[in-house]
Amino acid sequence: MKPRADHDVIVVGSGVAGLTCALRLADHRRVLLVTAGELRSGSTPWAQGGIAAAVGAGDDPRDHAADTSIAGAGMCDDDMLDVLTRAAPAAIAQVVDAGVRFDPGAGGSPALTREGGHHRNRVLHAGGDATGAEVSRALTAAVAASAVAIREATAVVDLAVSETPAGRQVSGVILRGAGASTSEMVSARAVVLATGGIGGVFRASTNPAEVGGDGLALALRAGAALVDLEFVQFHPTGLRIDGIGQVPLLSEALRGEGAVLRDRSGAPIMAGHHPLADLAPRDVVARRIDEVGWVGLDATGFGPDEIAHRFPTAYRICREHGIDPTAELIPVAPVQHFMCGGIRTDSDGATDVVGLYAVGECAATGVHGANRLASNSLLEGLVFGARAAAALVARLPEPVPADSGGALVPAVPDSAISVIRSTMSKHVGVRRSGGGLAAADSALQALLQPEADATSTVRAANRWTVASAIVAAAATRRESRGCHWRSDYPDTAESWRHRIVVRLDRAGVPVAEPELVLGRSA
Numbered sequence: 001m002k003p004r005a006d007h008d009v010i011v012v013g014s015g016v017a018g019l020t021c022a023l024r025l026a027d028h029r030r031v032l033l034v035t036a037g038e039l040r041s042g043s044t045p046w047a048q049g050g051i052a053a054a055v056g057a058g059d060d061p062r063d064h065a066a067d068t069s070i071a072g073a074g075m076c077d078d079d080m081l082d083v084l085t086r087a088a089p090a091a092i093a094q095v096v097d098a099g100v101r102f103d104p105g106a107g108g109s110p111a112l113t114r115e116g117g118h119h120r121n122r123v124l125h126a127g128g129d130a131t132g133a134e135v136s137r138a139l140t141a142a143v144a145a146s147a148v149a150i151r152e153a154t155a156v157v158d159l160a161v162s163e164t165p166a167g168r169q170v171s172g173v174i175l176r177g178a179g180a181s182t183s184e185m186v187s188a189r190a191v192v193l194a195t196g197g198i199g200g201v202f203r204a205s206t207n208p209a210e211v212g213g214d215g216l217a218l219a220l221r222a223g224a225a226l227v228d229l230e231f232v233q234f235h236p237t238g239l240r241i242d243g244i245g246q247v248p249l250l251s252e253a254l255r256g257e258g259a260v261l262r263d264r265s266g267a268p269i270m271a272g273h274h275p276l277a278d279l280a281p282r283d284v285v286a287r288r289i290d291e292v293g294w295v296g297l298d299a300t301g302f303g304p305d306e307i308a309h310r311f312p313t314a315y316r317i318c319r320e321h322g323i324d325p326t327a328e329l330i331p332v333a334p335v336q337h338f339m340c341g342g343i344r345t346d347s348d349g350a351t352d353v354v355g356l357y358a359v360g361e362c363a364a365t366g367v368h369g370a371n372r373l374a375s376n377s378l379l380e381g382l383v384f385g386a387r388a389a390a391a392l393v394a395r396l397p398e399p400v401p402a403d404s405g406g407a408l409v410p411a412v413p414d415s416a417i418s419v420i421r422s423t424m425s426k427h428v429g430v431r432r433s434g435g436g437l438a439a440a441d442s443a444l445q446a447l448l449q450p451e452a453d454a455t456s457t458v459r460a461a462n463r464w465t466v467a468s469a470i471v472a473a474a475a476t477r478r479e480s481r482g483c484h485w486r487s488d489y490p491d492t493a494e495s496w497r498h499r500i501v502v503r504l505d506r507a508g509v510p511v512a513e514p515e516l517v518l519g520r521s522a
Helices: 016-025 061-071 078-097 131-144 214-222 252-256 282-292 304-310 312-320 377-394 414-427 434-445 458-476
Strands: 007-012 031-034 149-151 154-164 167-177 184-193 232-239 260-262 295-298 330-339 342-344 356-358 500-504 510-514
Touching (some): 007 016, 016 131, 016 377, 154 458, 214 342, 260 282, 282 330, 458 510
Parallel strands (some): 184 356
Antiparallel strands (some): 154 167
8 A cells, every 4th residue: 555645745934936836726735835934035025126028018038037037147947937927927917816916007907017127017016015924925815715724833954865766756845843853753744944034054144044045055965066156146235234143135126216325425335337337237336336345325316205105115214213214314234135056956946856846046956057047036936836736736746754854964953054145145245266265165064063962953954954065056157157256267158057956965964066058967
């Protein structure tokens, strides 16, 4: 008799991708959604940018794909881009059906704005600059009203991995609730990782504190491949403040509607630097700000009522920090924002481990290439979350007996997290070098303990694994491309237009190797 799993599918994470996937599965499969915080948590509610889609008159998905490809600096997967951009208009219609209220334009149709890297207005917003919050509100309500079982405040300690004649297969998850002293194994025929980004491995990030790359570490230990980890995007206009943790950002839409980046003398820093000036791709703007030093965002062209109505989140952030954006420059600096790479998947979210899927920011479909185009992240979660659900409705892996976790968890004390964050920000930021990456690797290796003790935590182990994987990938790519810039290899080389793949070695240490060609065929 074949074993019966506790659930058909376990979805890990409650951002836009996880919520979309769970909602699409709800009427067809027995689904458990697990989230480390509350159901409405993660990075999605913080997203000020909108959702890009070719829904305007005269726009075309091919034009959207072309802009995405240019921003991606030669590393986008064209087939995946076609999937993303052609599905975008339908994705917009589906979230409207789910209850999302986009800002109206003339005639009642959604207003379309422009953001960095786009050559035309194709970005839909909600609540001015609170699109993520509105999408999260609508999808959370829909999931809560569905048949999806939900476990909040519960961490996934590891994936249960079974050895089968066909290779490794994920057979469930090992969970631990908040405050619990023991873990429990919950079986499933498939697990979908939708755990978001990696902000917790940097000193400062736009990501909330709980987002630290856990899904990437889980996938590595299960035997999955990660790709494109060197492409860590830094948002150009984080609010320039001291401290560790989550940093507010100033939406790119501000620049899309006329705000200008200026140096201390008032000179526009992007004039003559790029054909799109302040709306150049994010990697270009971030490096320019880093090069200039102190930079302020000039939004004084907006009247007080206008900015408060059109950009309420940005206006509130400024006022909370004692800044009057209608009368003075807003100090900005690049801050870690988005992981362009992640767990390698196909167009349906399947990884190279049977039963393991990944969607959203933690996945690497190839749509972002070396640098994500503005307002493609929420779209990615909607499109590929739905595609993974459709694939799992069509076919589930055969159940196998639940087994233990994957590779051994490295012994890292929880106190090491602060060292990891400062090391990554110092050596693996907007500008990198071989020497700095070697120093980062040495600092990370020094944090490993010979064996686990009372100070060791899975959280610290996950942070260490993800940071080490990023460093390994960045050290392997000996060129500058997209949001990976090295002072010792400042040029972009066609010979490096392939993906860097990271797996764990026998000792559980991330090792990076280049593929022979761009794509999945190494």
